[in-house]
Amino acid sequence: MMEGLPPAVSWPPLETLMRLTLALGVGLFVGLEREWRGKEAGLRTFGFASLLGAMGGLLGTPFAITAVALLGVLVGFLNWQSLRANEGAELTTSAALLVTGFTGVLCGLGHVVTPAAVAVTSAGLLTWKERLAGFSSKITAEELRSAILLAILAFAIYPVLPTAPVDPWGLIVPRVAWVTVILIAAMGFVNYVLLKLFGTRGVEVTGFLGGLVNSTVTVTELAHRVKETDGRLQDVAYRGVMLATAAMAMRNAALLGILSYRALVNSVVPLTLILLSSIGLALVRARKTPSSAAAVPSLPLESPFSLTSALKFGAMLLLFQVVGTVGQSLLGHAGFYAVSALGGLVSSASAVASAASLSSHGSLSPTTAGVGATIASLASAAVSFVVVARVAGQRALTVRLGWALGTVFVLGLAGAFVQTRIGGLFP
Known part of the structure; x- marks a missing residue:
C-alpha cells in the first residue's frame, strides 16, 4: 500500500x-x-x-x-x-x-x-x-583551559552585560569596558599561537595587525613576552612596537576619513609623518639588526594570556572613560585636547572617533578635531614607551624605543605645527 x-x-x-x-x-x-x-x-x-x-x-x-x-x-x-x-x-x-x-x-x-x-x-x-x-596531541592542559576561558569571556559573559550605563551619570558602560578585556585576552592568545607556529616572525605580523585594533594592547602584550623570555625577543618586539605605532596612525587616519573628511584634511600632515617615521625606523632597525629567530631556540611561554593583566587593563580603560567624560563636561571645548590626550593613553581610536563625530555634527571645528586626533595618536605612542619601560624591564629596549618613539613624537608635533600654520582647507 x-x-x-x-x-x-x-x-x-x-x-x-x-x-x-x-x-x-x-x-x-x-x-x-x-x-x-x-x-x-x-x-x-x-x-x-x-x-x-x-x-x-x-x-x-x-x-x-x-x-x-x-x-x-x-x-x-x-x-x-x-x-x-x-x-x-x-x-x-x-x-x-x-x-x-x-x-x-x-x-x-x-x-x-x-x-x-x-x-x-x-x-x-x-x-x-x-x-x-x-595538533590536539600537542595542546597542553593550560592552553586548553585558556581557550575555554577566552570563549567564556567572549560568548558567556559579554552577551549578558548591560549595554546601557549602570550609574546615574551615564559614565560606566560595562559592555564597552569588557570589550577591551576580551581584546587583550584575544591578542595574547593570537601572539602565543603565532609564536609557537612561526617563531619571532609572528610577533612582527601581530604587532602591525594588533596596532590596527589597539596599539596599547598590542604593545602591552609584546612587553610581557619580552619579560617572559628574559629579553630574548627585544629586536622583534622593537619592530613590533614600531609597526603597531604605524598601524595606529593608519587606523586613526582611516577613522577620520570615514567619519569626517574635513578633520582628516586638517590632520593629514602630522598623521602622515607619524606613519612614515614609524615604518622607516622599523625598517632601518630591521636591516641593521640580524634576525633573532635563530637566537630563540625555545620560548618558555607558560600561558597564552594573562587574565589578571586583561582585567587590570579593563579597569584602567573604565577609569579613563569616566575621567574623560567628566573633563569634557566641565571644561567644554577648552578641555577637548586634555580629553583627547587621556583617551590616547588607553585607546586613541575612541578619542579620534569622538573628535570626528563631533566635527561631522558641527559641534567641533575640523581644525580642532584634527589637532585632537593628532594629540590622541601621539599620546598613544608615548604610552607605548611607558608600558615597555615598566613591563619589559629591559634597559636596552627602553633606550632604543625612547629614541625611536621620541623621534616619532617630535615629528608629529612638528607636523601639527605646520598643519596649523598652513591652515586647513576646512577651518
Whole structure:
C-alpha cells in the first residue's frame, strides 16, 4: 500500500535535476576521501546516501525522516560488519555518512550554499585527520583551559552585560569596558599561537595587525613576552612596537576619513609623518639588526594570556572613560585636547572617533578635531614607551624605543605645527 505517497507530485524537471545533481556531487565529493583511504563505504556508498536524502527531501518531511532512518540502519550494518572483521567500529565514516545524508535532504529541499559548505567542511575534516590529531596531541592542559576561558569571556559573559550605563551619570558602560578585556585576552592568545607556529616572525605580523585594533594592547602584550623570555625577543618586539605605532596612525587616519573628511584634511600632515617615521625606523632597525629567530631556540611561554593583566587593563580603560567624560563636561571645548590626550593613553581610536563625530555634527571645528586626533595618536605612542619601560624591564629596549618613539613624537608635533600654520582647507 502506498497511502503515504502523494497522489501527484509536481517536480519541475530542470530544477529537480539540478537538486539531484548537487546531491550526487556532494556525496561523491565526501566519498572520494573515504575511497582514497580504502574504506568499505566509499564513492558509490556516499553518492547513494546523498541521493537517498535528496529523494526524501523532494518527497516531503515523512520521507526525509525515513531516508535518514534507513541510513541509520546502513550505518549499524557497516559497523557490525567491521566489528566482525576485528577492524574496530567505523565511527568517523558513520558520522560522515549521516552528515552526507542530511546534506542530501537539504539539496532535495532546494538549498545550495549550505550543502556545498557542509560537504567542503566534511571533506576537510576527513582529509586533515593526521594534522588535527597531531595538533590536539600537542595542546597542553593550560592552553586548553585558556581557550575555554577566552570563549567564556567572549560568548558567556559579554552577551549578558548591560549595554546601557549602570550609574546615574551615564559614565560606566560595562559592555564597552569588557570589550577591551576580551581584546587583550584575544591578542595574547593570537601572539602565543603565532609564536609557537612561526617563531619571532609572528610577533612582527601581530604587532602591525594588533596596532590596527589597539596599539596599547598590542604593545602591552609584546612587553610581557619580552619579560617572559628574559629579553630574548627585544629586536622583534622593537619592530613590533614600531609597526603597531604605524598601524595606529593608519587606523586613526582611516577613522577620520570615514567619519569626517574635513578633520582628516586638517590632520593629514602630522598623521602622515607619524606613519612614515614609524615604518622607516622599523625598517632601518630591521636591516641593521640580524634576525633573532635563530637566537630563540625555545620560548618558555607558560600561558597564552594573562587574565589578571586583561582585567587590570579593563579597569584602567573604565577609569579613563569616566575621567574623560567628566573633563569634557566641565571644561567644554577648552578641555577637548586634555580629553583627547587621556583617551590616547588607553585607546586613541575612541578619542579620534569622538573628535570626528563631533566635527561631522558641527559641534567641533575640523581644525580642532584634527589637532585632537593628532594629540590622541601621539599620546598613544608615548604610552607605548611607558608600558615597555615598566613591563619589559629591559634597559636596552627602553633606550632604543625612547629614541625611536621620541623621534616619532617630535615629528608629529612638528607636523601639527605646520598643519596649523598652513591652515586647513576646512577651518
